[in-house]
Amino acid sequence: MSTEAFSQPVRVAAEQFATAFHESMSLYTGDLSAAWAPGRVNLIGEHTDYNEGFVLPLAVDRVSAFAGRARADQTVRLWSTHFNHYAQFSLDGLPETFEAQREALPGWARYILGVATELARAGIPLQGFDAVVSGDVPLGGGMSSSAALEVATAQACALFSGGKFTIGAEDATLAPLQVAALCQRAEHIASGLKSGILDQAASCLGQPGKAVLLDCRSLAYRYLPFRAPEISLMVIDTGVRRELASSAYNERRQQCEDAVEILRGQIEQHEPENQQAREIKSLRDITQEQFDRYKQELPEILRKRAGYIIKENERVLQVVALLEKNDIEAVGAILWQGHAGLRDEYEVSCEELDALVEIAHQVPGVLGARMMGGGFGGCTVNLVRTEAVEVLSEAVMRQYPEQTGRQASIDICRAAGGPGSVTL
Template sequence: MKEKLVNDTTEAFQAFFHSDPENIFLAPGRINIIGEHVDYSDGFVLPAAIDKYICFAVKKVEDSETCTFFAKDFDDSFSFNINQKQNPVSQIWVNYLLGVFNAVQESGKKTGGLQIAFSSTIPMGSGLSSSAALECGFAFILNQIFDLNLSRKDLALIGQKSEHTFVGVQCGIMDQFASVFGKEHQVIMLDCHSLEHQYFEANLEGYSLVLFDSCVKHTHLTSGYNNRRKDVDQGKRILWETFPEIEKFRDFSFSMLDAVRSEIGETSYKRCRYLLKEIKRVEKAAKALSEGDVEYLGKLLTETHSGLSTEFEVSCGELDFLVEKTVKENGVLGARIMGGGFGGCSINLIKDENVNEVIEKISAAYKAGFGIEMKVYRVKISDGIKEYKRNEFVI
């Protein structure tokens, strides 16, 4: 599949630009094993890059002031002058890229002309962070082609800044970090406060991570996401006013939260309570993964879904249905909604021998319940963004 994506993107470049690309880059999507919505609350998350990619075919254009993109999957293109100040445009996909260029421009780094065609096997709107792959892939390309001397941490932060400033989603750093720092067969335990991180082996032999795509994305994703942040910020503000000695949100105790419950209101209380519980679940999950305690990991996943559905309230009827039905099937250790919420995918931990049967049963039940053909993605944990040459990665 990787080779087909590379070939298709190369052919798209040749057809659009009437020449051959000089470089090929692959930027992966990501899953988050556990730790949803805590990346903007000083918490820990446990993401991993996966074997779904955006492929970029790239050519440096000497003595040019123009950068041109061709988005194969949209059959759409866009060009801009690299010496001019960039502003958001009406084409949504373009803003992820312009935001990156703007951040690089503001840092004082100099670039040149480029031709880029790209295509993707990361399903859009499914919570697999195609946006982070797009942002960080372009940042990686600029860094590599023009020797900008940016660190991997810089690239992740540039991707995040692009989403904040040009797209308007106040996302945390997890998605970008996973796309840049991913390692094959390993998950990243990331401290979203300090950006310190460590890798844990993903000991999942005999089990598979399978994503069930609900094929729905409710329109209030962005507004709902930003509203949840406001709810949390209100709780944080009052917590810190009451307990100023606490440095990080994750260090507040449940008794402290209970002490300000009436002041912050029931909604903010529920949001903050979920986050404090989820941060502790991440630490337990990393330990379970590294020790191969797959059953306990599954239990933690299902606990997270319950919290996201009832306390953080970012699930929806379709995802609740999928999780509720899936966890009752033989060989399923756990399941939960994954991503920002209001649609997208569930992530399911299933014994290899039961995967096909579970897929068949849940697909039929979902079609009967909602009239929707569920999509299924079997994913493997992969490396982060790299250049691709002659059927092998080069750093």
């Protein structure tokens, strides 16, 4: 099958396979095949996932992709088009051999090993393969390149397993959200980052023209329309790669857990008749009224962190109500509010992100903007009237370097479908 119908990363990976791996065909047991998974834009609901709250992401038309062939043994060999680097590991002995093999791999390949390890831990039969890895999800830019790579890895492992396991909605070995949870665990062991399930779920559940409301506790989800020709979704990359300092990210998570402990104690003490107090497990369970009543018992830093999360869950549900009425334009005002909370209360923004949001705020036709992703760098997401796209682009290209000494890059994204695979 021609690769012309596929996205650029799939084509690039397929075209480079013969050059990257030029062994005898007797080494392989199957046809050249490709698997991919999308990155995501999170419209609203930042840092709420690991607080068992609500998120509203959409998969986008940027993917991580594998193109390769199954092998007759348990070896996995990889060539990254982005890093121009080979990596190799063995499926034999996983998950026990994970730590020893991890240390010998470059960072990008550790995510792939992590997914294979979690599949093995789940008792899924695996088979070796050679593959070229490509992608156009900006690395470290807040569009979840790591989650796209992880979900694409799961698709590739299924593709090259010779039918030993399948991924899908019905009668499959793994359902989409099982894949998301498995890939979330893979990220934890590969990077040490205790991330929530938002990124992997968004990649697994993508549908064209749809955002998905996900309850990160129950994993219940439903789709909402997100398609308006007169409004564009712009992702603007700061060019800052302060890798989500695991320490700062994990610190936020711990602060939220500490706030829950104190607030639950206050509710139990002052509301002994409240039978639900003992069931409080996360900030998602604290109402705004309860928070307002007991927030003075929190140290200031915990008060700010918890206040942001509780408000952000409310913002997600406000946006859902607007999308149900197909009022995408009104969503913009809530994005400005979300950025202010991330900057002032959760304190995960940075000078460059704030500069992009402020530039956007000054351009007529920009409905709303906020930083996106874990923070400390990466991208902003902007809702923009289509006729204002060029004006905002010009403003960013002129003002951002003047203010920061950096160059920004701009992508126009669409809500796109989820992962897939094909024999080429």
